Amino acid sequence: MSQLPLRAQLASALGRTAATLSRATGRGDGSVIGGRVGLMLEPDLLRKLAADRKLVLVSATNGKTTTTRLITSALQELGDVATNAFGANMPAGHVSALASNKDAPYGVLEVDEKYLPEVLDTTNAGLVCLMNLSRDQMDRAAEIWLLAQKWRRALAGRPVHVIANCDDPLVTWGASTAARVTWVAAGQRWREDSWCCPECGGPLDRSGFGNGGQGLTAAQMADTNWACRECTFRRPEPSWVLDGEYVTDPRGQHWRLDIQLPGQANRANAAVALAVAETLGLDPARALPRLRMVTSVAGRYTTVERDGRSLRLLLAKNPAGWLEAFDVADPALPIILSVNAQGPDGRDTSWLWDVDYRILRGRPVLVTGERRLDLALRLAVAGVPFQLCDSFEQAVGLLAPGKIDVIANYTAFQQIRAEFGRAV
Amino acid sequence: MQSELSIVWIYPDLLSTYGDQGNVLVLEQRARARGIQTRTVHVRSSDPVPQQGDIYLIGGGEDRPQILGAERLRRDGGLHAAIQRGAALLAVCAGYQIMGTVFGGEEGQPVPGIGLLDISSGRGERRAVGELAAEVDPALGLPTLTGFENHMGVTRLGPGVRPLSRTLTGIGNGDGTEGCYAGRVIGTYLHGPALARNPALADLLLSWVTGPLPPIEDSWYQALRDERLRAVLPS
Numbered sequence: 001m002s003q004l005p006l007r008a009q010l011a012s013a014l015g016r017t018a019a020t021l022s023r024a025t026g027r028g029d030g031s032v033i034g035g036r037v038g039l040m041l042e043p044d045l046l047r048k049l050a051a052d053r054k055l056v057l058v059s060a061t062n063g064k065t066t067t068t069r070l071i072t073s074a075l076q077e078l079g080d081v082a083t084n085a086f087g088a089n090m091p092a093g094h095v096s097a098l099a100s101n102k103d104a105p106y107g108v109l110e111v112d113e114k115y116l117p118e119v120l121d122t123t124n125a126g127l128v129c130l131m132n133l134s135r136d137q138m139d140r141a142a143e144i145w146l147l148a149q150k151w152r153r154a155l156a157g158r159p160v161h162v163i164a165n166c167d168d169p170l171v172t173w174g175a176s177t178a179a180r181v182t183w184v185a186a187g188q189r190w191r192e193d194s195w196c197c198p199e200c201g202g203p204l205d206r207s208g209f210g211n212g213g214q215g216l217t218a219a220q221m222a223d224t225n226w227a228c229r230e231c232t233f234r235r236p237e238p239s240w241v242l243d244g245e246y247v248t249d250p251r252g253q254h255w256r257l258d259i260q261l262p263g264q265a266n267r268a269n270a271a272v273a274l275a276v277a278e279t280l281g282l283d284p285a286r287a288l289p290r291l292r293m294v295t296s297v298a299g300r301y302t303t304v305e306r307d308g309r310s311l312r313l314l315l316a317k318n319p320a321g322w323l324e325a326f327d328v329a330d331p332a333l334p335i336i337l338s339v340n341a342q343g344p345d346g347r348d349t350s351w352l353w354d355v356d357y358r359i360l361r362g363r364p365v366l367v368t369g370e371r372r373l374d375l376a377l378r379l380a381v382a383g384v385p386f387q388l389c390d391s392f393e394q395a396v397g398l399l400a401p402g403k404i405d406v407i408a409n410y411t412a413f414q415q416i417r418a419e420f421g422r423a424v
Numbered sequence: 425m426q427s428e429l430s431i432v433w434i435y436p437d438l439l440s441t442y443g444d445q446g447n448v449l450v451l452e453q454r455a456r457a458r459g460i461q462t463r464t465v466h467v468r469s470s471d472p473v474p475q476q477g478d479i480y481l482i483g484g485g486e487d488r489p490q491i492l493g494a495e496r497l498r499r500d501g502g503l504h505a506a507i508q509r510g511a512a513l514l515a516v517c518a519g520y521q522i523m524g525t526v527f528g529g530e531e532g533q534p535v536p537g538i539g540l541l542d543i544s545s546g547r548g549e550r551r552a553v554g555e556l557a558a559e560v561d562p563a564l565g566l567p568t569l570t571g572f573e574n575h576m577g578v579t580r581l582g583p584g585v586r587p588l589s590r591t592l593t594g595i596g597n598g599d600g601t602e603g604c605y606a607g608r609v610i611g612t613y614l615h616g617p618a619l620a621r622n623p624a625l626a627d628l629l630l631s632w633v634t635g636p637l638p639p640i641e642d643s644w645y646q647a648l649r650d651e652r653l654r655a656v657l658p659s
């Protein structure tokens with residue numbers, strides 16, 4: 001890796017300097033700006049930095065950053081790993097990540113769903129990990145069926161091994177043109193975007209699968225399997241199966257996950273990470289202890305302290321993400337919700353109406369963020385009592401000392417993190 | 425009117441992106457606040473559209489689901505029968521275009537609509553994305569329309585419909601108007617969702633079925649409307 005051509009070496013060194021400056025001036029994690037400088041100088045830089053490593057690309061609507069972190073943690077058992085740990089998931093961030101760790105034999109890159117074809121083409125990554133696809137930031141017109149179709153085209157005819165969640169029909173369809181796929185039954189909580197067959201548009205039937213698992217409710221057990229009523233498209237047979245706390249590996253051995261990260265969505269991320277690790281020669285017995293070391297990811301799931309209050313920070317960027325956050329939040333605790341609609345959030349707040357907030361009835365709910373009035377009306381229509389707050393600080397002050405859950409969307413989450421000095 | 429108000433949500437499995445479910449929830453809430461019981465039917469695209477509903481809703485979606493939705497509605501015929509009986513319909517975005525004679529498909533090719541509104545749509549040059557505000561046809565007696573649009577469509581209105589509104593900001597149909605109506609059928613490009621941002625429009629749909637409605641406490645609706653209109657209109 002140190003044998004980069006001079007121009008590329010210079011470009012990546014300059015990129016690192018810019019990243020250091022960006023961090024030093026407090027303008028960001030530095031990962032994007034460093035990569036941008038590098039890419040301007042050497043468009044082929046990413047290709048060169050990616051060569052000669054075992055590279056894993058991780059993409060999905062939700063859980064990209066966390067899964068990237070889990071896989072990275074596991075692979076560190078095998079050697080040094082270059083990764084974009086700060087969620088800078090476009091090519092500039094990838095250049096920055098790989099340039100800052102040029103000698104690492106492994107690379108794990110979180111990739112924005114829309115950039116996956118381009119990054120796959122540039123890096124020639126040998127492993128791609130795909131977890132879920134659902135509606136997200138709709139004013140940027142991420143039409144997810146089109147996205148899955150682009151994945152299909154990008155994966156076809158390539159010597160790439162895909163690890164994909166077969167419980168998500170759209171992901172299954174997007175992954176199934178790959179030469180080799182390892183299917184993981186990692187579950188699917190949000191189903192509003194997969195009632196129709198991605199292949200023919202016919203209705204998808206859900207039916208009992210009964211993989212005899214612990215931790216699944218009867219209702220979940222009853223409709224894990226899916227098949228199109230009108231064509232042959234159906235759920236492939238999984239090699240790995242997640243059942244509540246347990247993962248079954250291809251040899252039929254059960255593993256209790258027991259990870260620190262909370263919620264079923266993170267157990268799904270961990271199941272996928274185990275499958276990726278095994279593909280690279282690391283069995284669950286060695287990978288699991290590494291997964292259990294991850295306690296928070298870019299501030300998510302972190303607990304911060306202020307004036308006797310312990311605030312647990314949960315990020316939810318889209319309807320599926322809100323369901324995952326509700327799964328983690330403690331019904332016995334008060335909860336602060338913060339919603340913005342800046343560029344990275346999507347400027348359209350309509351998605352609030354796709355989330356069922358009724359689960360919050362009965363706990364103290366405080367509402368803040370730049371688009372708090374949108375959320376206020378949403379909760380009023382859902383019959384969820386709440387209190388409107390002008391600022392996050394005010395919301396915290398209104399609650400008694402003790403534990404508090406916080407759910408925020410992207411820029412609202414970053415604002416809260418910034419208040420705590422990004423120490424989280 | 426029968427004892428409970430029947431709301432029919434058409435094809436949420438195909439056409440329900442952009443929070444369109446909100447239109448259903450707002451109708452339910454504003455009926456309930458007046459002591460009117462509601463019953464909502466979610467009609468999957470594999471099922472027949474019931475003909476006895478009071479208010480029908482259809483939402484937005486991607487190109488392919490839009491084409492599938494149009495085909496199935498045409499084959500089914502239930503919505504046509506309901507509208508002929510005098511039922512009300514709110515059609516949003518992709519659903520709005522479907523109600524016309526023709527709309528633009530994935531590659532811009534013309535796709536036949538179901539002909540419940542005298543409109544024809546095609547693909548515009550640029551995507552219309554952002555906040556929209558518009559003055560509603562005075563004949564309907566509604567306050568300024570507010571919402572969020574996100575579409576590639578350009579819609580020409582024929583003589584059989586009237587424009588729902590004239591835009592103050594935003595693109596709408598593409599000719600200075602936004603949406604249209606004919607009888608009890610209303611079409612609009614607005615998400616937001618449309619009825620959450622425009623509770624008077626929700627009440628108009630309800631009153632077509634129930635007759636005049638008493639006012640209700642709806643300060644959260646008004647607070648959001650005021651904020652959104654202030655954000656886009658020069659004061």
Ligand SMILES: [Zn+2]
Nearest residue numbers: 197200228231
């Ligand atoms: Zn099919």
